[in-house]
Amino acid sequence: MTEISVAxxxxxxxxxxxRRVDVNNTQAFVDAVRQRSQGLVVLDFSxxxxxxxxxxxxxxxxxKLLRLEERDLRLAALSESVRRVFEITRLDRVFDIFQTTxxxxxxxxxxx
Amino acid sequence: xxxxxIPDAHVILVVDDxxxxxxxxxxxxxxxxxxxxxxxDGVDALAVLERSRPSLVLLDFWMPxxxxxxxxxxxxxxxxxxxxxxxxxxSSSAPDDxxxxxxxxxxxxxxxxxxxxxxxxxxxxLIQADQDREHxxxxxxxxxxxxxxxxxxxxxxxxxxxxxSRWSDWSIVGAVAPCGRVGGDVFDLVQTDDxxxxxxxxxxxxxxxxxxLVAAETRAELRHLLQSRSLExxxxxxxxxxxxxxxxxxxxxxxxxxxxDVARVLNAGLPPVILLRADTILERVVGSGLPIGMFGxxxxxxxxxxxxxxxxxxxxxxxxxxxxxxxxxxxxALQRLGLLPRGDAQPSPEELREDILRMTRESTxxxxxxxxxxxxxxxxxxxxxxxxxxxxxxxxxxxWVLGQCPPWVDxxxxxxxxxxxxxxxxxxxxxxxxxxxxxxxxxxxxxxxxLSLAESDARRHRSIELAVLHEPEAFxxxxxxxxxxxxxxxxxxxxxxxxxxxxxxxxxIIHALFSHVRWSEDGRSVELWLTRGGATTRPR
Numbered sequence: 001m002t003e004i005s006v007a008x009x010x011x012x013x014x015x016x017x018x019r020r021v022d023v024n025n026t027q028a029f030v031d032a033v034r035q036r037s038q039g040l041v042v043l044d045f046s047x048x049x050x051x052x053x054x055x056x057x058x059x060x061x062x063x064k065l066l067r068l069e070e071r072d073l074r075l076a077a078l079s080e081s082v083r084r085v086f087e088i089t090r091l092d093r094v095f096d097i098f099q100t101t102x103x104x105x106x107x108x109x110x111x112x
Numbered sequence: 113x114x115x116x117x118i119p120d121a122h123v124i125l126v127v128d129d130x131x132x133x134x135x136x137x138x139x140x141x142x143x144x145x146x147x148x149x150x151x152x153d154g155v156d157a158l159a160v161l162e163r164s165r166p167s168l169v170l171l172d173f174w175m176p177x178x179x180x181x182x183x184x185x186x187x188x189x190x191x192x193x194x195x196x197x198x199x200x201x202x203s204s205s206a207p208d209d210x211x212x213x214x215x216x217x218x219x220x221x222x223x224x225x226x227x228x229x230x231x232x233x234x235x236x237x238l239i240q241a242d243q244d245r246e247h248x249x250x251x252x253x254x255x256x257x258x259x260x261x262x263x264x265x266x267x268x269x270x271x272x273x274x275x276x277s278r279w280s281d282w283s284i285v286g287a288v289a290p291c292g293r294v295g296g297d298v299f300d301l302v303q304t305d306d307x308x309x310x311x312x313x314x315x316x317x318x319x320x321x322x323x324x325l326v327a328a329e330t331r332a333e334l335r336h337l338l339q340s341r342s343l344e345x346x347x348x349x350x351x352x353x354x355x356x357x358x359x360x361x362x363x364x365x366x367x368x369x370x371x372x373d374v375a376r377v378l379n380a381g382l383p384p385v386i387l388l389r390a391d392t393i394l395e396r397v398v399g400s401g402l403p404i405g406m407f408g409x410x411x412x413x414x415x416x417x418x419x420x421x422x423x424x425x426x427x428x429x430x431x432x433x434x435x436x437x438x439x440x441x442x443x444x445a446l447q448r449l450g451l452l453p454r455g456d457a458q459p460s461p462e463e464l465r466e467d468i469l470r471m472t473r474e475s476t477x478x479x480x481x482x483x484x485x486x487x488x489x490x491x492x493x494x495x496x497x498x499x500x501x502x503x504x505x506x507x508x509x510x511x512w513v514l515g516q517c518p519p520w521v522d523x524x525x526x527x528x529x530x531x532x533x534x535x536x537x538x539x540x541x542x543x544x545x546x547x548x549x550x551x552x553x554x555x556x557x558x559x560x561x562x563l564s565l566a567e568s569d570a571r572r573h574r575s576i577e578l579a580v581l582h583e584p585e586a587f588x589x590x591x592x593x594x595x596x597x598x599x600x601x602x603x604x605x606x607x608x609x610x611x612x613x614x615x616x617x618x619x620x621i622i623h624a625l626f627s628h629v630r631w632s633e634d635g636r637s638v639e640l641w642l643t644r645g646g647a648t649t650r651p652r
């Protein structure tokens with residue numbers, strides 16, 4: 001199973017998303033977030049070229065779970081094609097999407 | 113003028129020692145349209161009969177040297193003259209002569225003095241009767257020969273395997289166009305106990321009944337040999353047996369042994385065996401060994417070819433290529449037969465036979481050799497990929513599609529769209545996954561189920577077929593799967609998604625990224641089209 005790297009800076013966990021986020025590695029990234037993250041979660045899509053609806057569904061699930069724990073989920077550094085998938089599914093209106101992970105982290109600090 | 117001219121006038125030999133009589137009969141017969149030659153007595157008559165074959169002999173009874181009865185005896189004793197009708201001229205005052213003449217084998221008699229009209233009538237009717245008899249005998253012989261050939265033809269046809277035929281994921285069709293009623297070309301499909309299928313085409317030198325007999329024997333023997341031996345060993349043994357018999361006829365044989373993806377090809381003396389994919393000839397196999405029966409103790413090579421879904425193998429006899437002058441020009445022949453490029457449909461046996469006949473007619477007025485083609489098509493359209501219903505297979509399948517799209521296509525949209533559609537086909541179609549877990553909101557369970565199902569043995573034989581479709585101003589991808597169909601409600605363009613909805617996103621993505629989505633009626637196949645210049649639906 002694909003290893004998903006998680007970086008911690010203070011109370012923020014940054015999850016590095018794989019090149020393709022699909023049914024093959026969705027389970028791995030869900031596990032990574034649920035077992036290894038703390039505080040604010042930033043999903044770093046800077047390496048990601050494509051994403052499918054299975055992964056989108058899982059991101060929605062995670063978002064709901066984190067909200068129950070009063071934690072926040074942010075998306076950063078989406079490529080044009082990945083951003084497009086979020087736009088198509090209207091999820092761009094649900095999630096906070098940032099140009100870079102730095103921006104996502106800065107916003108997080110401001111919010112908390 | 114003669115009142116009736118017999119075309120190709122019959123020759124009458126007039127034999128009489130009296131020159132006045134000869135002149136009279138000659139004149140009477142000539143006037144009636146016959147040609148006449150004469151002889152002055154019996155000995156002279158026999159001499160004439162040595163060098164010419166008249167249609168009838170008019171023979172005087174009493175002659176010096178050799179009389180009429182003597183001539184008759186002599187004529188009936190010689191096979192070449194035994195059947196020539198003879199009219200004997202007898203004296204009316206000697207009835208015993210008539211008996212003697214008829215006994216000696218005369219067909220009829222005329223008493224002197226001769227009545228001209230009677231003479232002509234008798235001569236005509238005898239010649240006519242003789243001709244009728246000859247025709248009858250000839251047509252009786254021809255009729256019996258024709259019936260025998262017809263029976264032989266139906267026996268030979270019934271020995272051919274039923275066409276079209278299916279084996280594993282191969283569709284096989286073959287047709288023979290014999291130049292006579294029976295021929296030296298046959299083909300056969302042999303299924304061995306150890307799970308191989310051997311398709312073989314045999315072309316015995318020459319054609320007609322003798323070649324057909326050799327072909328039938330060769331076929332039967334090969335059938336037997338293949339059961340317990342490899343293709344090359346079977347052919348080597350067959351060669352030894354046929355060479356030992358020394359029939360003077362030899363056989364060119366091409367055979368393909370199918371086992372899984374591998375096609376093992378052997379070609380002893382026939383035009384190249386062709387492996388083609390879409391419009392490209394990938395392999396030509398020739399010269400695996402000498403034709404069967406020329407020399408004993410020969411080895412045969414086998415060429416191993418790897419096939420893919422959508423591939424076509426073609427075996428032809430030289431009757432297909434030879435009329436066009438170049439025995440090796442299979443490319444041209446296949447194009448003329450409509451077998452290259454390979455389209456989606458395979459011709460029926462009748463169509464293939466018609467195509468062969470039509471093609472050979474284009475080159476010559478009649479078939480000069482038997483012409484046979486055997487076509488083996490592996491399922492799947494040209495430009496198709498078959499993948500197992502496993503999530504891991506999606507990535508490489510998407511790359512395969514990206515490698516074939518025209519330059520105007522937005523590759524990232526195509527990537528996302530095909531990934532989405534294939535993933536859905538894997539999860540919902542081929543795996544028959546009922547997403548109960550998804551409905552229950554248990555996303556972990558859903559993904560886990562999907563992954564575990566992908567591993568399960570029960571799904572191992574299922575597959576997804578992916579095909580790219582090129583049109584001048586459009587590019588399409590067809591995804592077909594076995595397993596559960598997409599429910600008809602889900603095939604409609606999806607309604608607006610609500611916030612935080614975890615399902616229904618797949619179809620939303622697919623409809624947004626492609627210009628046109630077309631479902632098959634059975635819900636197991638979807639075509640995703642991108643049109644050039646036609647912008648995909650951009651989100652508002």
